[in-house]
Amino acid sequence: MTAPGKAGRLGAALLDAAKAMLVAFGLFVVMVGLRTDVSSSGALLLRTRWMDVALLCAAVFVLRLAMALWVRPRLPAAGSALLGTGLTRAGLLFGPALLAVALVLPFIPGIGRYELDLGILVLTYVMLGWGLNIVVGLAGLLDLGYVAFYAVGAYSYALLAQYFGLSFWICLPLAGILAAFWGVLLGFPVLRLRGDYLAIVTLAFGEIIRIVLLNWVSLTGGPNGISGIPRPTFFGLPFSMSGGPGTFAGFFGLEPSPSHRVIFLYYLILGLALLTNWVAIRIRRQPIGRAWEALREDEIACRALGINITNTKLTAFALGAMFAGFAGAFFATRQAFISPESFTFIESAIILAIVVLGGLGSQIGIAVAAIVMIGGFELFRDLDEYRMLVFGAAMVVIMVARPRGLVGSRAPSVLLGERRRIDASLVGEGRG
Amino acid sequence: MSGATEEAGSEILRVEGLTMRFGGLLAVDAVDFAVQRGSITALIGPNGAGKTTVFNCITGFYRPTGGRIRLRRADGSVAELQRLKDHSIARAGVARTFQNIRLFAGMTVLENLLIAQHLKLQKATGFGIGAMLGLSGYKAAEAEAIAKAVDWLRATNLLDRADDAAGALPYGAQRRLEIARAMCTGPALLCLDEPAAGLNPRESDDLAKLLAAIRDGTATASAPTSVLLIEHDMGIVMRISDQVVVLDHGRKIAEGPPATVRSDRHVIAAYLGEEEEA
C-alpha cells in the first residue's frame, strides 16, 4: 500500500471515529451524565458525572478507530465460512469428546459442588435448546413462548407432588405429557398463522400462562410460588444424610454425603438432555422429521405433496413442548421451589438465542452455544450489574458476526453416495 | 397395469362448469373440458386467460366458486376435487409442479424425493415409534422408497446429483427434479405449470421425451400417468400434446388435437400477434 493511500485511510478512520464519538456523546450526555437519585423525602435529585461521559466517549473513539484500522482489514472475507466448515468437521471429533467430558465430569479431580451446579445449569439449557430446536430449527416455527411449557412441566410436577403425593418418577412423564398436551391445545388454533404472527401469539401465550400462575393464588401460591417440592429419589431411595438402610447411602453402603444428590441430579439432567438429543437425531431421519424440514423450506410445496401441514406442525410443537415439560419437572425437583418469576420472557429469549447462535438445526452447535452463553455468563459473575449488559451486547455482536450461528451448514438426513456440503444460504428459515 | 390399459381412452379428469370469481372479477367462466386417460393434455391461452386459475382449482390451491372437478382413478373410484382442499388433493392422486420452482432447496435431491413419499413412509413408521426403534418394517419401506427415488433420478438423469442440495442444481435440473418429485407421490394425474419455461432447446427436447415416457409408463417401472400442462412454448405443446384446450378471457374457446386447434380461427384471433414460435 502506498503512503498517501495509508494517510487517506487514516484520515477517513479518524473522521469516522470522531463521528462515532459525537454520537456517543449524544447517547451518554443525558443518560450517563445526569443521574437521577431518589432522596429520602422522595424527591428527585440530579448528580452529574461528566467524567464518565468523557471516558465513554474516548473509549468509543478508540474502539472505532481500532476497528477501522486494525480489525476490519484483517477480517478475511471467507473467514466465517471457513470457521463453519472447520466446526462441522471438528464436530465429528468434538461431539464425542464433549460427551466423554460430560460423562466423567463429576469424577474429574477439582470438580466441586460449584462446577457441578454450573454443569447442571448448562445442561438444562442444552436440553431446552435441543427441545426448542425441534420447533424452530427443524420445523421453522418461531416460538417466543417456549418457557410456557417449561413452566407447565415445573408446575405439573410441583402440584402433582403437593396434592397427590406422586413421586418424581411418575410425575416426570406426566409433566412431559401435560406440556405436550398444552402445546397441542395452544398450537392448534394458531399454527396456521404466518411467521411473525405466530411469534407474537406464542409470546402472548407465554405471558398469559405466567400471569395466570401469578394470580391463581389458591392453586399456585401466586408470587410466593410453591416450596417444599420433593427432591428426587434414586428410584425410591432418598438422598438422606441419616444414612439409614432405606436411603441411597445406606443401601449402597456409602458414607452419606450431600454431593450424592448433586451428582445424581447431574446425571439425571445429562440423561434427559441425551434423550432429547437422541430423539431429535433419530427423528430427523424419519419421515416426520423430513416433513418438518420440508415445511421449513416450503410450505406450499408440502401441501402439493399431500403433507398435512397442521398435523405436522402440531407434532413438532408438541414434541418440543414435551421436552420443555421434562426439563421443567427437573427444574422443580432440583430447586425444590418454583415461582412464576422463573418463567419470564427473557428465558424464552435466551433459549431461542442459544438455538440461533448455535446454528439452527445443529445439535453440536447448540450445545456449544449453551456452554458459551451460560458458562460465559457465569464466568462474568464478578461484573455484577454489568453482567446482563455484557450478555446482551454479546448476543448482538455474535449475531452480527455470524448471522447463521456457529454451525451454519446442514447435514443431510439420508445419503445415496458420499456426503456433500449443503451451504447455509440454501437452507430455508421457515415462515412460521 | 392392465386395468389402466383397459380403461385407456376413458376420461381421468372431467371439469364441468368450473367458475372462479375473485371479488368482482370473473377469472374463469363455466369452463368444461376433460383429460383422457393416458394422454397429455395442454391448457393454453394468452396471458390472463385464466389458465393458472383453472390449474390452481384442480390442484386445490383455490376453491372454485362453482362447478365440478372429478378425478376417476384407475381403480374406478371417483374423487370430487372441488370439495377437497390442500393436502387431500395430492392424496387423491393429483401431483403438481410450480411455475416458479418450489423445491426444498436446502435439502438434498434424494431427500426431496423421499418427502414426496411421505404418506407411504409415515404409515410404515407405526406412529413414529417403530421407526424410532429401527424396526425392520420401516427399514424395508425406506429402502423401497429410496429405490423408487433412484428410478426417477435415473429417468430424469439426476442420479449423480442425488446427494447435492436441490437449491445448488442448475435451473434445468431443478425443473426435472420437481417433475421427479411429483411423480414420486405416485399420482394418477400429473399437473405441470409451465414446465419448459426457461429451458434451452436441448433441455426442452429432453423434457418432451420425459413427458411422453411418463405418459406411456416407460420412464420407470411405474404405471402410465396422464399429464395436464400449462405451457407457453407452442413448439413443445404442439409436439407432445394429444389434446389441447384453449382458454381466453376465462372461457374455453377451442378444444381438440393440436392440428385442429392450430387452424381454429378463434384461437388465431386470440393469439394474433403473439406466440408464433409454432
Place this chain on the structure above:
Amino acid sequence: MRQGPLRCQMLQNPLRSPTACVTVGTTVPPQKESALAYALQQLINGISLGMIYGLIAVGYTMVYGIIGMINFAHGDIFMVGAFVALIAITLLTSSDLMGGPAAIILVLAISMVFTALYGWTVERVAYRPLRGSFRLAPLISAIGMSIVLQNFVQVSQGARVKPLEPQVQGGIELMRDGNFVVQLSYMQMLIIGSTLAVLAVFTWLVTQTALGRAMRACEQDRRMASLLGINTDRTISLAFVIGASLAAVAGTLYLLRYGIADFFMGFIVGVKAFTAAVLGGIGSLPGAVLGGLLIGLIETFWSAYFSVQYKDVAAFSILVLTLIFLPTGLLGRQEVEKV
C-alpha cells in the same frame, strides 16, 4: 464466593417484579346509580391510555412494514424516552423552570431528540449489518439490544423505581352523577392533544413529503425502490428515528400520567403496543393507532369491570382471537398466496 447452589434461573433479575406494573384506568369502584358515568370515565381513561399505545405501535408497524422485522428493542426505546424526560424534568425543576405548557413542550422536544438518537444507533449497530440476511438473526439481535438498553439504563440510572411528582394537575368536570364525578383531567387532555398533534405531523410527513413517498416505496418493494434511486438505508434510518421520536412522546406522556419510571417498564408496554400493531393490521399506520386505542380500551374496561390482575390476559386473548379469525388484523392488507 464460589459456592452454594446456583439459581437455575440466574438470568432473572430479582428487581424485575412482574407484579409491579402500574394499575391504570381505575378510579372509583362502580356504584349502581352512576353506572353510565363510570363507563364514561373509563372511556376517557381508555382512550388516553390507548393513544400512548398507538404512538408506540406506529413505530413497530413502520419498521415492520419496511424491513419486515419485529423491532424488539422498541419498547425499551419508549423506556429511554421516559427516562430522558424524567431527567429533563428534574433538571428544569432544579432550575425552577418547570411548570406551564412551554416547559412540557421543551421536555417533549428534549426527549424526542435524544431518544431518536438511540433509535438511530440501535438500527445502525444491531440491524443494518444484518440486512438481507437470515430472518431470525435480526430478531435475536433485537432481543440482545433490548437487554442492552434495559441494563444500560439500570446501570446508569439505577434499578430503583423513580417516582415523579404530578406535573399536570386538575381537570374539567364533565358530568356529575350522584357522588361520582366524570373528569377529563388536564393530563388526559395533554395526552390526547399532543398525540393528535404528533400524529398529524407524522401523517403529513408520510403522505405529503418526498420522505414519506420514499418510505412507502420501500414498504412496497425495497429492491425496486433502491433501483429507482431511493436511498433505502437512509429511509430505513429515518423510519427508526421517527419511530423512536414517537415512542419518546409516548414515554414522556406515560411518565407524566403515571408518575413512575423504571428500566423494565418498556417490556410489557412494548409487547402490548406490538399487540396493538398486529391487531390493527401490521404495516398499516392508521391500523396501529386504531389497535392502540382498542387495546387501551379493552385493558381499561377489563380492569374496571373484571379484574386488574388479568388485564394483560384480556389484551393478549383479544390478540389471539383476532389473529385466529382475522389473520391480517383489522386494517391489514389481505395477502394473496401466490403459487
